[in-house]
Amino acid sequence: GEDVLTQERAGSNVPVEQLNELLFTREVIERKRRILGILKSHQVFDKSQNYFSGRIERFERALAREKKLRLLIKEHNWDPDEFRTATELVSEPGPYGLHDSMFKVTLDGQGTPEQQEMFLTLANDYKIIGCYAQTELGHGSNVRGLETTATWNPQDKTFTIHSPHLTASKWWIGSLGRTANYACVMAQLIINGKSHGPHPFVVQVRDMKTHEPLENIHVGDIGPKFGYNTMDNGFLLFNKVKIPHISMLARFSRVDPATNAYVRQGSPSLIYGTLTWVRSTIVMQAGSVLARGVTIATRYCAVRRQFQDRDAPQGEKGESPVLNYTMVQIRLLPLLAATFALHFTGAAMMALYQESQKKMNTRDASKDSSMRRPGPEETESGSDILADLHASSCGLKALSSTIAAEGLEACRRACGGHGYSSFSGIGSWYADYLPTITWEGDNYMLTQQVARYLLKSARAVLANKGPANDTTRILSHFHSRSEVGCAFDIIGSDSDLVDAFAWRASFLTFEALKHRDEHKKPWNDLLVDFYRLSKAHSQYMVTKSFYEALQSQATTSKINTDTLELLKKLFRLFALHTLEQEASEFYASGACSKHQISLARTNTVMRLLKEIRPHAVKLVDAWGFDDWVLDSSLGRSDGKVYEDMFYRASELNPLNRITVDPYPDSAVLFRRVEGEVKSKL
Amino acid sequence: GEDVLTQERAGSNVPVEQLNELLFTREVIERKRRILGILKSHQVFDKSQNYFSGRIERFERALAREKKLRLLIKEHNWDPDEFRTATELVSEPGPYGLHDSMFKVTLDGQGTPEQQEMFLTLANDYKIIGCYAQTELGHGSNVRGLETTATWNPQDKTFTIHSPHLTASKWWIGSLGRTANYACVMAQLIINGKSHGPHPFVVQVRDMKTHEPLENIHVGDIGPKFGYNTMDNGFLLFNKVKIPHISMLARFSRVDPATNAYVRQGSPSLIYGTLTWVRSTIVMQAGSVLARGVTIATRYCAVRRQFQDRDAPQGEKGESPVLNYTMVQIRLLPLLAATFALHFTGAAMMALYQESQKKMNTRDASKDSSMRRPGPEETESGSDILADLHASSCGLKALSSTIAAEGLEACRRACGGHGYSSFSGIGSWYADYLPTITWEGDNYMLTQQVARYLLKSARAVLANKGPANDTTRILSHFHSRSEVGCAFDIIGSDSDLVDAFAWRASFLTFEALKHRDEHKKPWNDLLVDFYRLSKAHSQYMVTKSFYEALQSQATTSKINTDTLELLKKLFRLFALHTLEQEASEFYASGACSKHQISLARTNTVMRLLKEIRPHAVKLVDAWGFDDWVLDSSLGRSDGKVYEDMFYRASELNPLNRITVDPYPDSAVLFRRVEGEVKSKL
Ligand SMILES: Cc1cc2nc3c(=O)[nH]c(=O)nc-3n(C[C@H](O)[C@H](O)[C@H](O)COP(=O)(O)OP(=O)(O)OC[C@H]3O[C@@H](n4cnc5c(N)ncnc54)[C@H](O)[C@@H]3O)c2cc1C
Ligand SMILES: Cc1cc2nc3c(=O)[nH]c(=O)nc-3n(C[C@H](O)[C@H](O)[C@H](O)COP(=O)(O)OP(=O)(O)OC[C@H]3O[C@@H](n4cnc5c(N)ncnc54)[C@H](O)[C@@H]3O)c2cc1C
Structure with a gap:
């Protein structure tokens, strides 16, 4: 393997670094190298068990990694570009994913200064951990068909968020399953019996201390998926939950608490x-x-x-x-x-x-x-x-x-x-x-x-x-x-x-x-x-x-x-x-x-x-992928394909710690696990 | 959901049963129905945890199912068609898979009556559990390039099976990883220094009692795959392992122990x-x-x-x-x-x-x-x-x-x-x-x-x-x-x-x-x-x-x-x-x-x-898939799509038994698991 790729490289005059710089610029490449060094030095980012673990273990590790990234941001004073580079290098969806990408972006884009003051500051600090809850069990592409309602209560100047049917349950919401305590919920705004279409509401869903769901809220993870299993995509059902006036993100439209009128403002083309x-x-x-x-x-x-x-x-x-x-x-x-x-x-x-x-x-x-x-x-x-x-x-x-x-x-x-x-x-x-x-x-x-x-x-x-x-x-x-x-x-x-x-x-x-x-x-x-x-x-x-x-x-x-x-x-x-x-x-x-x-x-x-x-x-x-990033036996830059396949199978593979009882007439399945004798079923 | 499919069905005059019979014949449909009833009545075939489990758990359950199928064959006196129907209905690869499909077929097709007497009888009885070991780490499509050797020893009338390089390791061999104790190994037959190309040898690889690998044999599971994870595809390396003359399947070619000559016979076109x-x-x-x-x-x-x-x-x-x-x-x-x-x-x-x-x-x-x-x-x-x-x-x-x-x-x-x-x-x-x-x-x-x-x-x-x-x-x-x-x-x-x-x-x-x-x-x-x-x-x-x-x-x-x-x-x-x-x-x-x-x-x-x-x-x-077989929320024949999605996510999903600590400055990941308080990392 090794010699082969050396020969391949010797046979071409492509200036790899030059091309790499054309694609990414020297600055970006340098940044990648620096951050990669940091990630590699922390055990939590070690990938060697990634392919072996089940869903819960992978989710747990992904959460640990997300937390570590947060600490590294502080420690190294990373700017957003550096942070994005780090997540790209880690190369797996993580439980904070939607907080950073969608929750904060929505607050930033659709909140008033007052709302940003109230929510965004906490969100930046990870006191509030949010998600973007638009899709429902029954509606995805057709956003206008969403069924969750936010009904304006003129008496006490609140909204009641409600899921009238099972199909109104929010679904697929990244970071919501286990992690988020807040959600930006898209709901049909109803004032005086009239619907004004879907609008964004910031809603607390879990207790800030215990992290248990709040009353009248049913929230959880939607289960395993074809991929993306390090992410906790979630569901969310409301049983007439009251939220204050401030919850409706009001940069482009709001309910006037004095007149109960629906007011549009600004340019939603943004x-x-x-x-x-x-x-x-x-x-x-x-x-x-x-x-x-x-x-x-x-x-x-x-x-x-x-x-x-x-x-x-x-x-x-x-x-x-x-x-x-x-x-x-x-x-x-x-x-x-x-x-x-x-x-x-x-x-x-x-x-x-x-x-x-x-x-x-x-x-x-x-x-x-x-x-x-x-x-x-x-x-x-x-x-x-x-x-x-x-x-x-x-x-x-x-x-x-x-x-x-x-x-x-x-x-x-x-x-x-x-x-x-x-x-x-x-x-x-x-x-x-x-x-x-x-x-x-x-x-x-x-x-x-x-x-x-x-x-x-x-x-x-x-x-x-x-x-x-x-x-x-x-x-x-x-x-x-x-x-x-x-x-x-x-x-x-x-x-x-x-x-x-x-x-x-x-x-x-x-x-x-x-x-x-x-x-x-x-x-x-x-x-x-x-x-x-x-x-x-x-x-x-x-x-x-x-x-x-x-x-x-x-x-x-x-x-x-x-x-x-x-x-x-x-x-x-x-x-x-x-x-x-x-x-x-x-x-x-x-x-x-x-x-x-x-x-x-x-x-x-x-x-x-x-x-x-x-x-x-x-x-x-010239694309410049580090072996650590690719995490691939077949794609190793040194060509040691077979050695790596063998090492992972023979040395890392946990199934090989188990000796089975292969005979159909024996009810024992796993006879020996990691040295200890076990008898099950 | 429900009414919708009823209406769909009312709107078409397709005679579902007639068409179903055209595809499969009444006899086969009847057989399917009967066997499905039996499978459903046994807890071990319950599918409700399939999508949630990790590799080891799934493999364990697959083994349990294979064993149960064996017992059911005896109990109900199933013929091969009935058995095939059962495995089709179970719809997952299982650790005995290659024993039935390839190992026995090869013995049957390429063994002499004497060899069949010796191996096939035990194989039918599941005393011997076999696999078909052709592919190697370095060779798959090009069978002639296989590197495992079987060298004829004229002195003691044996063969020495050997893996001269790492790439000679058998690889991908279904049922071999943990389950099989025998393998049908394709190896280059060498007589007197001359290679006669790949030939099949029946080789014991694990102890019949302890199920541990025999001496000078390195065998194990090759690790997780994109799918097929209920199957233990394995690797196998030989360090000069001696096997008797009878091991070479000799219906089409053999080594004459008296003259040490290579002899061809019969029609391999079969x-x-x-x-x-x-x-x-x-x-x-x-x-x-x-x-x-x-x-x-x-x-x-x-x-x-x-x-x-x-x-x-x-x-x-x-x-x-x-x-x-x-x-x-x-x-x-x-x-x-x-x-x-x-x-x-x-x-x-x-x-x-x-x-x-x-x-x-x-x-x-x-x-x-x-x-x-x-x-x-x-x-x-x-x-x-x-x-x-x-x-x-x-x-x-x-x-x-x-x-x-x-x-x-x-x-x-x-x-x-x-x-x-x-x-x-x-x-x-x-x-x-x-x-x-x-x-x-x-x-x-x-x-x-x-x-x-x-x-x-x-x-x-x-x-x-x-x-x-x-x-x-x-x-x-x-x-x-x-x-x-x-x-x-x-x-x-x-x-x-x-x-x-x-x-x-x-x-x-x-x-x-x-x-x-x-x-x-x-x-x-x-x-x-x-x-x-x-x-x-x-x-x-x-x-x-x-x-x-x-x-x-x-x-x-x-x-x-x-x-x-x-x-x-x-x-x-x-x-x-x-x-x-x-x-x-x-x-x-x-x-x-x-x-x-x-x-x-x-x-x-x-x-x-x-x-x-x-x-x-x-x-x-008209294709006649039973809901139990499809195991799909979206494909339910009664159209209760959303109810089923929700039930699986909310009631069956084990991740929901875990409460996390979401805050980055806390090192605790899982705060509470299934009622018990847990603190890790
Ligand atoms: C991994 C993952 C993460 C997600 N994360 C989030 C999240 O964080 N927050 C969130 O709100 N949502 C999230 N989603 C939901 C996602 O945005 C929706 O799944 C997506 O918008 C598609 O909508 P749908 O599933 O309703 O598809 P549907 O609209 O139901 O489409 C079903 C089929 O019908 C076809 N179809 C539908 N309408 C038409 C039409 N008019 N003309 C022709 N064909 C049509 C489509 O092409 C498709 O084949 C996530 C989804 C996934 C898979
Ligand atoms: C899930 C699974 C189970 C398996 N179970 C068994 C088993 O029980 N027993 C067993 O012995 N094997 C088993 N195999 C191995 C399987 O038979 C081989 O993987 C298969 O034969 C392909 O060979 P290869 O991997 O060497 O591909 P390669 O031959 O290495 O092919 C690599 C690529 O090169 C291309 N290529 C190769 N040669 C040429 C050519 N001459 N011209 C053009 N293109 C070419 C191919 O198209 C392919 O894209 C299993 C494999 C899998 C994935």
Whole structure:
């Protein structure tokens, strides 16, 4: 194993550190190294038992780790970036997770200064430990359908929080199961018998001393899951619980205690800004989430040897690394390319977001009343910077998390039988990542929002009043050439390749528009088309972002020409492989010919695999995962795959401390456990 | 929940029992019901703690269940079919698994009468508990590369079994980790310094009394896995262990103790028959494996309501069952169709296999020496019945297990957030099924065998000496029309639809042949084409089998016309949806036009979804899974989804017996456990 990876590395001129710095900057890398050193020095973060423990033990240890992180923050005076780095390195969901990410963020974004004073200070101090309780047993995606009620009591100026049915029980609420003593509860605000829709309420759920549930509150953990078992996702039922007026987070709307009137104020579009931000981070993370799996699988497939090449010269004897087989390459190398594609796309999204926030703040200051709308569906197409960004973030969140999740499973399979062992390190990572497909907008449903936006943009283009953004640009261009068609040199020109993606997305947009506006097809009949459309548009954005990143000064100034050329090959592999997977849409739109697709498939992609292959190990090295972080026998950077598998199985595995009685006619199951004699059942 | 499914059922005229009998026969259904009653009456089979327990507890319980099953066999005098039914109903891998399936089968198939007398009798009695130890840490797919040696010692007429390197350690061996006391070990036979390739040896590994490992044997469990954790997959290292002459299973080859010569005898093609048989059962099972997931997701999506239809009339108020959304239908209903497609394909394979065995036995009796060949690669194309069947079984094993595994994950996702809960019952079932993609021939690698066979058949057709089987029939037909092309009415005619699949598979075969024989491309450069080719050919076989099953008297005589029509719609949905997914290959081959694909996609498939939708719940009912077997909150046949989720979370979940100390400055983690006060760490 060892020599193999050394040889692999010797065979490639990729400057690993340079590329690593391009991805993360020197500062971030340095920070990671420093914090990793600290984590490794504390026994509680030791991972050696992770794969062996049951749910309760894992939860207990996760809680211990969260507590330790808190102490380390104080001890080392970590800033939020340093703290985020630490949790990324620990790489497991923990019981404080939602407190930091959602509870405090909601207080911060939706609380008044008074409320922040009251709750946020305690929350920052971990006296209050909170969670974000929106989803119910009966409702997730459809937030307007939530059943929990918060009824305003004019007499004593309180709200009564109540769960009228079993399906109103809050469900899936991270950190709530065992840990939180507070919850930010989304409930239907009812004033004088009239519902005003879901609003956020800060509610204490457990006693601050005993940590037992308060009266008339039924709260607990929802049980084991496919992954995420170090987190205590919880349920919560209220039996007419009274809470004070201050509990309703009142930055954007409140009940006037004097008049009992419902009052709106400020710009809730900021909330949608947060949603967009969260989705952009998912895009950004998708690259590195996938990169872990790709790192593990690539290293292992370089070490793993199986069979001789059928056409190997007579003299050659040894078996081939399975990474030499094109059928392994076609599964792994496009995913390797995708890690970079997603990374650059995420970075571009973040930049766009920050830019838009700046503009928004300027506008906000001028109190633009046209912004006071409840949701992105209602914003004017294009006129609003957020609308474009929001749609992009929806589509890209769906596409990138699907690529990452399915890519991880492809990596696991590429490792053959050993991929199925927990020690591969891919399975648990995949299982923990899977909910990303469902939360922050179910990936299938998000595509409806993207399609809606694209249809609006297309209508604007047809009406000749489209605003100037990239979406209307590509749609206008397509429309202007409806009688001329196109000719893209997809194999010879990278920019043509990007344009072909734009063409296909535009084609699908106008097709969908025809179905909806001309043929008057019901919305529901078009969902499948919308899904395809959203995917096509998002693939265009990824391709474009990757392309542009490689053109930009920010990139070219940081890496040498050879590396830039190699990244361009990764770009081509990603784009052409995607194009090939979606070939029928590219045909149908006329973006390319049968012959081009056939050439791309049989020549170009295969040649790119060959050209990238020698650099595969160094390219994954450039992602810079420490062995401690990967916690994988197969992905060890020194290639000692088998030694590590064996050590874990033979030395660490607790099942081997048990001797069974194997005979069916004996009722004894475990005969001997760790030296002591035991007889059970 | 409850009323919903009642209404769903009232809205469809599918005769559930009739269809259930078509799938399984009345006899099998009756058997299932009887055995299920027995299992339910024994506490040890109670499933209520399954999702909560850790590995050791689950393994212990699995062992207890296996023992109980043994006693029940005796008590009720179960025949092998009844026993298989029982294990299917228990639905979890158990520590005796490999003893029954592989150890005894190997003794039976490869042992001499003397060896069977010696080992099989004890094995049947569970005095000897065995496993099948082929795979090593360093070698799985490439069996010829195994490193364990069995060296013949002429002096004392023994073999020395030895593991020369760490990578020679046996690995993944089911039932070996803690349970087995014997192993059938595949080792390189070495006589007088010369290796004769891998051969099977029966080796005792643990003491019959103490169950401790014998001297010079290092054996244990390989640790936790992505699934299959009720099974003790094991490792095994030998340090020069001597075993007697009788240990080498000698039906097909042996060492003559007098002359020390290596002697071959008999027809090992029977072994390949077994492989073909095993793969055929995987095809057959794939349908019902998938049907579990489809049953759960379909029922849940009928119960789950979310959002109002955007185009719903003003008056209508309630939310829609998510099964009404076409984006949910397109994910689930083609899988529902696939369950039937795979079932009928498996049945057809089984029938072909039995037929071929009959013919083989006739031939075997005549001692046809041309049969004495080591493997299917070396058989003459077409001249051998086994070759065709073997290739089909390889391709279909790969395709069907991939469909089932990926389909289960699609079902899980279709359930939204709740699909992620263990109580969905899909996750663990999926995780336990996943190795099927890798074992009995890695799905990616199997496609090489299929392609090799198809290339040979195509060469035979070109040389005008193809034997008469279906493969050569479709290849000849394609070849004969190479100057004429084709015209398939894929939407209007079911048989044309099947022919279009044949055309595309044939097209890809001749394309691949051109690359290999004319362009002399290296084998390795063609692996991706081979993968596509194998998939295409297997999809043709599934489509054809499904089509033929619906034409056959055996089917039409057992169900009424409406049901037959509905099954034909499922056939069309399966075929057209598959065609649409693979559209670019159908274009490229000329099997259909852009316009046909576009019509299939936007009209036909969407219409079929609508037509099948009302029958979805009854169609899954027809698979006849008992609630006890599904063990799923979401899949309950009475639709009490939320009640069951809540009960399991709130009442059964052991984590809720623990009160934590949530504050970071306290070192206490678990403050109170089940009433007792506890302070740890
Ligand atoms: C691990 C995990 C952690 C979570 N943490 C939290 C938390 O901390 N706080 C919190 O509030 N929530 C949390 N959630 C809940 C999560 O946000 C929801 O599960 C998610 O929003 C999906 O909603 P749902 O489960 O109701 O899906 P549903 O809306 O019920 O979807 C079910 C199916 O129907 C489809 N569907 C639904 N409506 C439509 C439509 N209109 N058109 C087409 N298809 C449709 C979906 O695509 C899906 O396939 C968590 C969930 C998980 C799995
Ligand atoms: C749960 C489980 C239970 C098992 N039980 C048993 C048991 O009881 N007894 C037993 O003996 N074994 C058992 N096995 C082992 C199993 O049979 C092997 O894992 C399987 O044969 C795959 O072999 P491998 O792991 O060596 O994969 P590898 O051959 O190492 O494959 C690794 C990767 O390389 C690719 N690859 C390899 N060679 C080529 C090639 N020539 N061309 C193209 N691609 C290639 C594969 O597609 C795969 O992606 C079990 C495995 C599992 C997961």
